[in-house]
Amino acid sequence: xxxxxxxxxxxxxxxxxxxxxxxxxxxxxxxxxxxxxxxxxxxxxxxxxxxxxxxxxxxxxxxxxxxxxxxxxxxxxxxxxxxxxxxxxxxxxxxxxxxxxxxxxxxxxxxxxxxxxxxxxxxxxxxxxxxxxxxxxxxxxxxxxxxxxxxxxxxxxxxxxxxxxxxxxxxxxxxxxxxxxxxxxxxxxxxxxxxxxxxxxxxxxxxxxxxxxxxxxxxxxxxxxxxxxxxxxxxxx
Numbered sequence: 686x687x688x689x690x691x692x693x694x695x696x697x698x699x700x701x702x703x704x705x706x707x708x709x710x711x712x713x714x715x716x717x718x719x720x721x722x723x724x725x726x727x728x729x730x731x732x733x734x735x736x737x738x739x740x741x742x743x744x745x746x747x748x749x750x751x752x753x754x755x756x757x758x759x760x761x762x763x764x765x766x767x768x769x770x771x772x773x774x775x776x777x778x779x780x781x782x783x784x785x786x787x788x789x790x791x792x793x794x795x796x797x798x799x800x801x802x803x804x805x806x807x808x809x810x811x812x813x814x815x816x817x818x819x820x821x822x823x824x825x826x827x828x829x830x831x832x833x834x835x836x837x838x839x840x841x842x843x844x845x846x847x848x849x850x851x852x853x854x855x856x857x858x859x860x861x862x863x864x865x866x867x868x869x870x871x872x873x874x875x876x877x878x879x880x881x882x883x884x885x886x887x888x889x890x891x892x893x894x895x896x897x898x899x900x901x902x903x904x905x906x907x908x909x910x911x912x913x914x915x916x917x918x919x920x921x922x
Contacts, residue, residue: 689724690725690818694725694726698741699725699730701740719734720734723742731744731745753824754916756870756919757783758871758872759871759872760871761785761786762788762873762909763787763788763875763876763877763880763905765793770795773909775813778820778822779816779820781913783826785826788876790884792876792878792879793878834888845870846860847873847896848872848875848896848898850897851885851895853900856897857898864919870916877905
């Protein structure tokens with residue numbers, strides 16, 4: 686069943702974005718009486734299309750369903766090229782990550798000023814929304830403003846990890862059993878060129894644990910997907 690996120694709720698009326706209404710009418714070619722799921726404020730409403738001309742949907746019932754991970758996961762990732770970033774955002778959303786922090790890092794090829802970032806953010810939010818609908822999530826992940834390492838260090842998390850290219854023997858799998866449900870967890874992943882030694886030292890000195898995937902060096906997008914997949918397993922323990 687198609688799922689959409691409402692932008693507002695007026696008494697018993699759920700309000701969808703115009704782009705979603707267009708998708709329902711022109712792409713999906715739905716008819717009066719067809720049912721959809723609509724999420725508002727993390728609540729899943731089963732709805733029926735009541736009118737297509739003025740577009741109205743009526744709520745049939747509230748569905749007791751929550752597909753979110755028990756872990757509050759943030760991935761902070763160095764800015765990368767557009768196609769890679771699009772893939773990372775889509776897959777992290779599908780895998781249940783709650784927050785994504787784009788980082789301005791020393792070895793990032795991509796540099797965005799505030800105006801360019803604002804335009805990118807609109808696109809990225811759209812990607813996460815569509816991925817949340819496709820994967821039947823109850824929330825859309827938050828994409829924060831871009832941050833520096835110094836700004837990142839001010840954030841408070843229970844468990845903090847940095848994907849290291851130096852500490853090859855400090856394997857991520859050794860820490861999986863220590864992760865508890867309901868923990869707030871953050872992983873820092875470098876851009877295409879990796880995290881600089883200076884950045885890694887700053888993170889470690891601020892309590893981040895350096896972890897490795899072993900002898901193999903993974904691409905940025907592979908590392909992000911791998912971490913989110915492992916945390917999904919932790920969430921289901």
